Amino acid sequence: MPDPMVAAEATQGAVSARGAHLSLSRVAIERENDEQRVVGRLAAVFFLAALLFAIYGWLQGDTFFMRLATEALIYAGLALSVDLLLGYGGLLSLGHALFFGLGAYVSALILKDVAPSFWLALAGGTLVGLLAGVVGGIIAIRARGVYFALITFGMAQVVAKIIYNTQELGASDGIIGIPIVPIRLGIADIMSDDPFSFFILVLVIIAAIYVFLSYATRTPYGRVLSAIRVNEGRLPFLGYSPAYTKLGAFVISSMIAGLCGSLYPMLRGFVSPELMYFEVSTNAVIAVVIGGAGTLVGPLYGAMALVFGKSVVGSYTEHHLIVIGVFFMASVIFLPQGFAGFIKDRFIGSQDGRS
């Protein structure tokens, strides 16, 4: 004889299972939202910590670490631009220093020779990043994998060498004596040599880039870009164009690199061909990889770790690159998803365990 209790339970189970089915795509969306929440918290921690650091530095009257942190933020912006291509589109650029350096040079030239206008320099750096991105993108996106990496590497080397040999651009010395610029923000005017104010300004710009990219990667176009990394061949059969999507991402990425580059001469007062060298490109890639490719927030942490790591280790030994190299290898071996990927997996994993 069937047990009525068991039968009732079974019915109840079936009902709740059906209820769950109806909302399963909602569940799938919520899983995405969970991931975003974890990443969002990491970003909130990052920007809050940066703010606290700035206030502490301001109270201490510190200049050195504040400027170092500003530089790290600028490189974090470059890392963000690299992450859009590498972490989402699966495109390894080994030449993003090109766009960064072009932005820096154009900004320096505008500030020195045209007008000491912060906004004009910013716009000039961004625009040159965009234009160079269109040209470089059309050349590079035809190639895949290692060939894409080599083409981007080659383009950056060529332009760096041209600038290195151009007297009008200061050749190997670069451009020095870039004036301190007043920055009119409407509510307040600040000077680019004020470490605290300039740090906050750069922080706001990097935060804006971060917000923009994390929005963009969550749009359907962003998802198509991510799909390219996984299975580019299927996309045309779904009606999408991988080529246009990659070109669009490349241009946005190089525009951001140019924008970040334009901040550099305001901070350091000079530009040099080294800004376009391989080391700048690879440092951005390393920041992305140790921070967690495809998370956007990871590269922010990665760039901080790299710039501060170099500075701290560099004060003990001149062979700091050995330490950085070992650190990089260890991070790739033990945290293959990078710092942010590791945190994300842990958090989402523990949530799965609970349900």
Added chain:
Amino acid sequence: MIDAPIISTRNLSVSFGGLKAVDDVTLDIERGRITSVIGPNGAGKSTLFNLVSGALAPSSGRIVLEGADVTGLPTRKLQARGLARSFQITNLFPGSTVFENLRLAAHILEPGLRGFLPVSSSPSTLARVESLLSQFDLESVAGDRAGHLSHGEQRRLEIAVALACEPKILMLDEPTQGMSHVDTQETSALIRKLAESLTVVIVEHDIDLVMDLSDCVVVLAQGRVLAQGTPAQIKGNVEVQTAYLGGH
């Protein structure tokens, strides 16, 4: 015949090196029917599929889709004209969830500017995804990664993804490949149901399935059309029996 064929090939050929993989194939696929392409291994079935879906360019010949010459058009342009296909080997985004795979595919029907709005903001795309999930019995795995599904579920998802753009012509490359008998039966019923509202073209090895399901069967051998007709005609065709069906 009242209706013009929805898709036709005219003297379609393609060679790889010296080998003519598809040789002078002229076919008319009728609207609203299930047409199956069969043939022994190496007969050129998949190559013909790749030609018609734009994955390969023909060496010569023409492809006509609803009266328009579409020879050499890129895949995504053909897709925009209503031609979708699935793959013999499941060809999806394994790290993404079932839901995300379908959403990506379904979103193509949205106007271009919607591509700049958040990914889950389109009610019509979400509704399409929901209906595909239920139609293909994938609701219970909607949040699972596509790579973690069972083989049968992956094959179903493969078809669902192809359908997400609401095509007029659905080309299925061995849809039941590797499926259990029960799964094959279910998929067969599903295809029959789909064929009520669209044209289906299938490449399939399972002869029983083909004979049971198709309105029209095309037999390829060595890149050429050996015979075409209703399943009954094909079964009775002596040439086909010697070339392909063997002892059947």
